[in-house]
Amino acid sequence: MTIAVVNTKGGASKSTVAFQVAAASFLAKKQEVHLIEFDDENKDSETFSNSKIKSSQVEIGDGTDVDEVLKDTILVPKDKNIVIDVGGNKTTTIILEGLKKTRLYRKIDLFIIPMSGGYQDLKNAEKTYEMIKGFDVPVIFALSRVRNPKRLQFQYGDFFRAFPKKKYFILTDSDVIDLSRTQKKSVYEIAFDTNTKGAFEKALDEAFDTDDNDKIAQFSTLLQIFDESEEYVNDILTPAFEALEQKNKKDK
Ligand SMILES: Nc1ncnc2c1ncn2[C@@H]1O[C@H](COP(=O)(O)OP(=O)(O)OP(=O)(O)O)[C@@H](O)[C@H]1O
Ligand SMILES: [Mg+2]
Numbered sequence: 001m002t003i004a005v006v007n008t009k010g011g012a013s014k015s016t017v018a019f020q021v022a023a024a025s026f027l028a029k030k031q032e033v034h035l036i037e038f039d040d041e042n043k044d045s046e047t048f049s050n051s052k053i054k055s056s057q058v059e060i061g062d063g064t065d066v067d068e069v070l071k072d073t074i075l076v077p078k079d080k081n082i083v084i085d086v087g088g089n090k091t092t093t094i095i096l097e098g099l100k101k102t103r104l105y106r107k108i109d110l111f112i113i114p115m116s117g118g119y120q121d122l123k124n125a126e127k128t129y130e131m132i133k134g135f136d137v138p139v140i141f142a143l144s145r146v147r148n149p150k151r152l153q154f155q156y157g158d159f160f161r162a163f164p165k166k167k168y169f170i171l172t173d174s175d176v177i178d179l180s181r182t183q184k185k186s187v188y189e190i191a192f193d194t195n196t197k198g199a200f201e202k203a204l205d206e207a208f209d210t211d212d213n214d215k216i217a218q219f220s221t222l223l224q225i226f227d228e229s230e231e232y233v234n235d236i237l238t239p240a241f242e243a244l245e246q247k248n249k250k251d252k
Contacts, residue, residue, distance in 0.1 A: 009124035013144035
């Protein structure tokens with residue numbers, strides 16, 4: 001299965017959605033997955049070196065032979081799971097035009113268009129949707145950095161007006177996303193990682209023993225965020241994984 005995450009806007013939560021939701025959904029199914037980031041500059045992509053999700057980065061620029069890159073990355077057997085994190089701006093255009101020209105969009109099972117709120121993200125989501133709707137591949141939106149799920153209509157009112165009937169899932173804005181970066185593994189993996197929790201608890205014990213208040217505060221906070229990662233899996237990630245599954249089955 002191949003999932004592509006795309007929005008022309010920088011900072012729209014593409015990499016977060018690609019890693020924490022799309023790629024992690026395969027871990028939840030006990031399957032292997034390869035995450036590929038297409039980008040226009042060889043910036044150091046975040047390395048999640050402790051994660052079971054294998055990731056790599058492909059630089060896309062003016063001189064890139066896009067046919068070749070697409071063949072190498074997505075022309076793989078159906079039983080392989082691939083998640084493509086398509087970089088914003090020019091990279092989006094290069095990749096989407098390449099997919100169209102080569103017809104290789106037919107190898108993509110699902111597009112996710114993420115947004116992190118705000119007018120520009122929505123405008124770019126609309127633009128991105130226009131670019132991919134002709135592919136006739138299922139599309140689902142990801143509303144990220146949600147402040148309060150009960151007030152989703154307030155924060156994301158423009159989205160619901162622009163796309164009244166489109167499927168979406170939400171990611172609440174949470175410290176667990178930042179903890180995931182420091183632990184170099186996905187939130188889904190952290191939630192089940194008793195070793196990490198044990199290490200935090202041990203460090204907290206030591207801090208109490210030595211009366212080190214700075215360390216007490218630090219590890220008390222880390223343990224609270226760790227606990228939140230379990231809630232995040234139950235309340236946010238599991239429903240998001242289910243949304244991907246349904247979207248993929250129903251619309252094709
Ligand atoms: N639900 C969330 N909770 C907390 N932080 C978040 C969440 N979603 C995104 N972020 C943060 O927002 C920032 C931008 O997200 P991300 O890197 O995923 O966007 P992007 O679209 O991949 O950006 P770029 O265009 O630069 O590749 C990151 O620092 C990320 O950690
Ligand atoms: Mg990114």
